[in-house]
Amino acid sequence: MKIEREQDVVPFRNRVKEFAVKIGMSLVNQTKLITAASELVRNMLKYANGGSVIIEIINQGRDNGIRLIFDDKGPGIKDIPLALKDGFSTGKSLGIGLPGARRLVSEFDIKSVEGKGTVVTIIKWKNG
Amino acid sequence: MDRIPILRMGQFLLVTIQIDLYDRLAVNLESDLVQMVSKTGARGVLIDISALTIVDSFMGRILGNIGNMSKIMDAETVVVGMQPAVAITLIELGLELQGVSTALNVEKGMLYLQEKIGNQIEAADDEDGVE
Structure with missing residues (x-):
């Protein structure tokens, strides 16, 4: 699914x-x-002017879950550990988006290449 | 352009958010509300979010902003009707709704506002009495 505008x-x-x-x-x-x-x-x-998201249902043993892959071609994240810290933001927001999102899901993975883009993968198990 | 209606009821303003807001709508609501507080001299703002299925950090910030802006315009803000799942998520997300009070439902929110405003009026009366 493409994400290009706030709507x-x-x-x-x-x-x-x-x-x-x-x-x-x-x-x-x-x-x-x-x-x-x-x-x-x-x-x-906000940071990459949009990108695309893949939504899929995954199975592991008897557990079902949803995997979301967020893929953008933005500027990338320079310091990922720092970006995952509560209260850190390069924009003028609260800085809880990334770390907060990580706390809310079962699995969280982030890969970023500066100048190329960022891929964030999250998994939420049905009972996780 | 879409707008969230703001109802006036005596000294209070009532807002019922019935759809999931996209950002522009939320930002409009913020500025509309502050202007309404100024225009009507409202002493309290009640925001019903019982129909909101999610409150993310952006929406949380808007609610906080409304609370803080109203505060400096001498109005109290109370957010009512938060769904349990939303409350659980907000806390795990790490978002504290700073600057706003909350109440379980509209009725309790109204009572809260009336008490709060009522006390202020009484306090003002007392001061008058001393003079």
């Missing part, structure tokens, strides 16, 4: 919700996943 955020969140409902994720976990997704997609719009 894309709400439909995107709805799509994530559809997937979460499909695998029977609890309301609390749905909310956590959607909030995390919302933070990441906002970052993507």
